[in-house]
Amino acid sequence: MDWKTASAFYEDRLTSALEVYKYAVALGRLPQARVSQELLENLHTEAEYARRQIKRLKSRQFKIAVVGLEKAGKSTFINAWLDCDLLPAKAARCTFTTTQIFSVADDREQRLEVKVKSEEQFKKLIGYLEEENAKEDLKTIEEYSDLLDQVREDGDLHIPFSRLEEIKQYLTKYVADEKYAHSVLEARLYTSKLAQAEGIVFYDVPGLDSGLTKHVDEAREMLADCDAVILVQRFTSLREKELDIIKFTEDGDKNITVANKLFVFLSRIDAQATPQSLQQHVEEAYSDWSKRAQLPRERIVYGSAGAYLVLNNLAEQQTQIEIGEADSIKAKLAQLFTDLSEDELVLNATGIELIKEKVFDYINNDRVSILTKRCETTIANIMDYSKQVYEIVASKFPDDPEAAKKYEENKRRIDFSEWWQQQWQILKADLQQYFDKNVTNINADSESFLVERLHHEYSFIVKSTISKLKEKALLDKELIFAANSNPVFDKVNANFRWRENLYSDVRNTLDTIASQLALELQNDAIKFTDYMTGLLWGSKEVKERLVDRSSDYYLEIVKTSLSVLFLRFARPVAEALIRGPVNSDTRSEIVKTLGADIDIVDNYYCGELEPFRVLRRYVKYGPELIFQSETRQRLFGNQEIPQDLSDEIYTYVNSSPDALTPQDQVVVEVLSDLRAFEEYLLSAIFYAAGFESYFIQEIKGLVDSFRDKEGTWLGVATNEWLQENQLLLQILPPHLRTKNIDLEVSDRLRQLSISLKSFA
Structure with a gap:
């Protein structure tokens, strides 16, 4: 195709390639795409080069820069090219402004x-x-x-x-x-004198060695933007500033080598003395250019633009003064070119026609191929880098919206699971600290916090229930004593009848104590369950998963378990103390039957009242251990009994302690046994029943159950996350706080995919 067609074609191709670039960069800039900065920089570099090419192609111009050192003869060269001594050319600097010469038809x-x-x-x-x-x-x-x-x-x-x-x-x-x-x-x-082809532009650039940075900048910009370069060279070997021409050309047109678009015109050859010196001059130039830029010989032409102007009668007076008269120039050229006729000297020795021929051949035959190489390389690079971006991102993200949505959802679930693994460790540590603080109190030197608190609650329950039991017993006494006082008070029968009634109430009291203890344990369990529920952001699933069925069902189970523990030790004590009077066959038979169970209670007694230290002994002697000093002296050395203990019992009798009526004797005995029963409940049964271990085991069981259900809690946490539990969302990483799926990567990936396919 011709130059105009090629220019239009590659303008369109480069524009389309930049569309692909736009999508590739838009995708690559996303942080989640994880495209290397180096790859994006490569894309930017190619895109910038493509934009420059498009700008050049839009002008439909073929730019040729005529460059060289000051006074190398650039303006004279252009004048010879134009067959007119037009541009100023004299010894002092004569070009202050870049002159652009355009060809018109x-x-x-x-x-x-x-x-x-x-x-x-x-x-x-x-x-x-x-x-x-x-x-x-x-x-x-x-x-x-x-x-x-x-x-x-x-x-x-x-x-x-x-x-x-x-x-x-x-x-x-x-x-x-x-x-x-x-x-x-x-x-x-x-x-119309510049070239037959339309769109050719010559730039007469000020000398690179002018000393002005402005001129160097102009040369750099021009060389980066030109399609061909003609260097007018005066000396055999390249000067430093002439070497900059190579650098500026390479930097500005990275897809094209210097040798692709450079022509060298060795000027002022008429200054050589002999054919031999001319040949040496030319060979040295060939060698130097071959070494520095791999420039082929056919791109180097030697001659004299000034001689061309003079010999063709085109030179103005100033040029003739500087170059010389026609006769002397002919003689000089004839001396250098002995094999040329006088007419041939004018055409060939000056080199102008030859370099014009070479440049026109380049314009007519090579510039389209050079343009193709320049543009296709850039297009290929843009497409290659864009495909790399696509492949990098496509290896991690789908470009189908539904697949992308599913991918993002799966990725978010995985991210949430990974977050949960860390959060689970935090939750377990938090729960352990709460357990230690509220149950074991591991920094305490005495009893555990739970036992201390539980014993306090237990004591309160026992004292309140025994107090109610005593009140009822005293009310029942009046009716029972009255029924056994006809015609006279039957002390033994009244004692048995009262105890029968009292024993039934004692059994109910034991059930009440067990129920209230169970309620206390339930409250503790609820407290822990609530705390664990808080750890999982208030999810109702926690209580349902930890406590089977309803709270009432859990309470019934705990009550049954506590009753078994409690009655295992409390019932033998109640049997021994309440069922039969002191010294009765009933009491003796009970002691025989439950002897081992009675004796074991002594191992757990931690009270300070000596009469109650040995249960079997108290069962045998009853109130004597409290009120008879002789008995106390004989059995345990006459230890004093706290006055409030005796006062507590004598409060309910009407006769003098030294002359008790039969009725009061029964009252003292029954109330003493009831007081002993209370003492054993408070100071022995609590420890014997293992309430501490049971309570700790129950709470620990809840905690362990919570720990063992990690998989369950992951499901619960996932549900709470999907249901947008605000307490959970507050502690989640930002990218997990919203249900909105970010499809930006996949959308842009799809756009790049379509763009790549469309370009192909």
Whole structure:
């Protein structure tokens, strides 16, 4: 395809590639995509290069930069190319402004356009020159400030012409005359003399060694943006600033080598003395360029642009002064090229026709292939990097919305499970601390906290129930004593009848104590269950999973268990103390039957009242151990009995302690036995029944059950999470706090996939 067609084609291809790039970068920038920064930087680099190419292609221009050191003869070279000694070329610096030369097909389109600097641009130039300490330029600007101001005031110029010679004075004024040129931004020359192909542009760039950074920057920008370079070289070996040309060209056009688009014109060959020195000069240049840029020989042309102008009668007076007269030039060239005729010297020895031929051949035959190489490489890189982005992300995320949603849901569940594993350890530690604080109180030196609190509750229950039992017993006594007082009070029968009635009440009292203890344990269990429920954010599932069925059912089970423990030791004591009077056959028979159970109670007694220290002894002697000092003296050394103990019993008798009536004797005996029963309940049965162990085991059982149900709690936690339990959401990582599925990655992945397929 031709240049215009190729330009349009690759403008479209590069634009489409940038669409793919846009989707790739949009995807790659997402943190969850985990695309390396290096890959994204590679994409950005290629995209920036593609944008520059599109900008170049839109202009449909083929830009050729004519560069070289100051006074290498760049302007003279262009003049020879144009067959007109047009651009200023003299010993001092004569190019202050980059001149752009455009090819046009019709002579009627020929014109010169001069664009002047705005005030802002002019001030920027002054600042730049001050930074560069360019005293001469600043002096010139100050000296000719009025003229420079006038140029800017006059504004841009548009000068049509038919012959190039008509605009020479304008070019000299606005390009080479420093009195005016500092106010000129650029000069554009449109001519049919440049090339037969439309869209060709020559740039006459100021010398790289001018000393002004501005000129170096212009050269760098131009070389990065041009399609071909013609270096006008004066010396055999490359100077430092000429080496910058290679660097700037490579940096700006990374897909094309210097050798792909560089032409070298070895100028001023007429300065050589002999054919041998000329040959040596040329060979050294060939070698140097081959070594530095792999530039082939056919890209290097030697000649003299000035000689071309003089020999073709195109040179102005200044050029003739600098180059010499035609006869002397012919003689010099004839000396160097002994095998050429006089006519051939004009055409071939000057090198202008040859380099034009080579450049035109490049324009006609190679520039499309170079454009193809430049653009296809960039397109391939963009597509390759974009595919890498797609493959990296596609390995972790699906591009189908439903699959993506399912993937995200599964991923969130996995993330939640991983979070739960850590949270579960925290919950277990929290629960253990709560257990230690409220049950074992592991920092205490005495009894455990639970036992101390439980014993306090137990004592309160026993005392309150025994108090009620005593009140009822005293009320029942009146009726029983009255029934056994006809015609006289029957002490023995009344004692038995009262005890029978009392024993039935004692059994009920034991059940009451067991029930109230069970209620206490239930309250503790509820307290722990509530705490564990709090650990799982108030989920109602906790209580249902830990306590089977209802709380009433749990209470009944605990009550049954406590009753078994309690009655195992309390019932033998009640049998021995309540069923039969002291010294009765009934009591003696009970002692024989329950002897082992009675004796075991003594092992747990921790009270301080000596009469009750041995249950069997008290069962035998009864109130004598409390009220008869002789008996106490004989059995345990006449220890004093607390006055309040005797007062507690004598409160309920009407006769003197030294002369008790039969009725009061029964009252003292029964109330003493009831007081003994209370003492054993308080100071022995609690420990014998193992309430401490049972309570701890029950609470520990709840805690252990909670610990053993990790899998259950994971399910509960998951349900609470899905139901958006606010207490749970407060402690979750941010990405788990919402049910909204983030499909952004998959959406962008799908867009990139479609874009890649569409481009292909």
